[in-house]
Amino acid sequence: MKLSNLYNQLIAFALLLLPLLSNAQSSLLKLEDIWASRQFSSSGLPELRSMKRGFYYSDLINEGNIQFIVKNEFRTGKTVDTLFRTDNLSIKLKTISDYQFSNDEKKILLLTESESIYRHSTKENSFVYDLASKAITSVSSNGKQQYASFSPDGKLVAFVRDNNLFITDLNNGTEKAITIDGKKNEIINGATDWVYEEEFAFDKAFEWSPDGKNIAFYRLDESAVKEFNITYYEGIYPREESYKYPKAGEANSKVEILIYTIASGNTVKADVNIEADQYIPRIKWTVDPTKLCVMRMNRLQNKLEFYSCDASSGKTNLFYSEENKAYIEIEDDLTFLSNNKGFIFTSTKDGYNHIYLYDMDGKLK
DSSP states (O other): OOHHHHHHHHHHHHHHHHHHHHOTTOOOOOHHHHHTSOTTOOOOOOOOEEOGGGSEEEEEEEETTEEEEEEEETTTOOEEEEEEEGGGOSSOOOOEEEEEEOTTSSEEEEEEEEEEOSSSOEEEEEEEEETTTOOEEESOSSSOBEEEEEOTTSSEEEEEETTEEEEEETTTOOEEESOOOOBTTTEEESBOOHHHHHHSOOOBOEEEOTTSSEEEEEEEEOTTSOEEEEEEOOTTSOEEEEEEOOOTTSOOOEEEEEEEETTTOOEEEOSOOOOSSEEEEEEEEOSSTTEEEEEEEETTSOEEEEEEEETTTOOEEEEEEEEOSSOOOOOSOOEEOTTSSEEEEEEOTTSSOEEEEEETTSOBO
16 A cells, blocks of 8 residues: 555544544543444445335344344335234244245245354254245254255245255145265265355355256265364363365365256256366256256366256256466356347456357357
8 A cells, every 4th residue: 555545544534533532521532432332333234135026125123032024115115014923923933044935925934043054054944934824834843954945836945954955845744855865074965065165155056947847956075075173162172073175286076966857856967077176166047947057167267168958868068168367257147038049147258347148059149
């Protein structure tokens, strides 16, 4: 930083403090004023969730021991309806940490008793609340779940537990395992390992197809990755945890993309494992519910490829490729056009960030 810039910033800060210092009743500025009382903290807006049609938004409110979800009007900011309350349920819920609506907004998925795993990942007890009947049901009674999410029609909930992927049928309450080979520090289904969560910034590793007939999910084999031990100093006796942590140049997890068909129970593998040492930084369903886009990247992360994968066979075809002398940044800005005739995304391939339009064959438009 240039000295002139630093000087100007110090002057500006001093001017901000003048009203405090000039007040005879005020004391000198203390660290407690900044970090304890938070009187200099900026104001913020809580997370708002836009609802269907865009006229309303929902918000989770905490008042003492009661939590409720309200429906507010964007135009006025006023509450027009209370959708859910914890004090009038048939069962007692513990603290709700998050929620999501089904696509038709007739059901709410409530996440309670959240436990942190890594930076982003958590596990919870999940419940489904029906707005019409006011009934509430547990997604699973066999242990906490990760990444619980509605199917597009709201009739099923998929989730991960103990490195395996499951589906609960909300009509009859039955729970079905999609995978059974999950094992700590060996095989992960439907979730990411430490590398993907930390470096590619996502932890939920499965996606419903737009028509709800298929689920695409990651399978990571981390059995060859070396372990790292960490000590947690909790209570009078520390405990140790061991997890797979690949350092630079060491073995990474081997990643596969699998597609499970709900009706038949069949699972196929996407044919994108060109290299053993590679990354799949993102998957995304196209507008066509039978086609999954799989992004593949080499370990150097300077070559990115898009593959279109057939959901019934796993066969793929390459429809976009990009290379960079240094590095390619992964962003969540790939959008398939609603007419299924193309896609847009951003790239810095010419040195600057631009939005590009391509047709579905990868031809630049």
